[in-house]
Amino acid sequence: MEVVMAFVVGGLYAAAIYMMLRRSIVKLVIGLVLLSNAANLLIFTVAGMKSGAPPLIPPGMTVPDGASADPLAQAVVLTAIVIGFGVLAFAVVLIHRAYEVVKADDMDQMKDTDR
Template sequence: METLMAFVVGALFAASIYMMLRRSLVKLVIGLILLSNSANLLIFTVSGLERGLPPLIAPGETLPAGGWADPLPQALILTAIVIGFGVLAFAVVLIHRAYQVVKEDDLDKMRSTDT
């Protein structure tokens, strides 16, 4: 399964970089969303994929029954998802604001600080 996921992650990265290289502000935002998703999925994949072994402990036990998927990358990704959303919200509002001020969507025309 990791082999298939490797190609999925690769495709996501390629799509995100392609979008970020566009000159439109809106496409930049879409690229950002894809990029944070692909990074999360990358970490998730390289930590090893397990089917049906969530890191949960049944009542009265001290360890998950029958093995477990690695919980540490999951914790890291969870943090990353939430922070990614925070950054996204900020970026979206910032871009919206920038568009209102400069009336321009083309990044190549937003090169200097005094427009």
């Protein structure tokens, strides 16, 4: 399973970087979305993939019952998703605004807007 995930993560990184190198700003943002998903999936994978119970401790016990997944990696990924969501929402608002002002979805035409 880890090997499959490694290829998936690698593919996502490659796709993300390819999209970011395009001239279109919308594709740039799509690249960023893919990149953040790739990074999250990477954390998910390196923490070890095993089939087990969710990391919840049943009532009346102090340790989880049997094998369970690593809760820390899940918490980290969850936080990273939330943060990524917020930041990317901002990026989308920004390119919307940029499109309104510059009237172009092209990096080359964005150049020198400050002159």
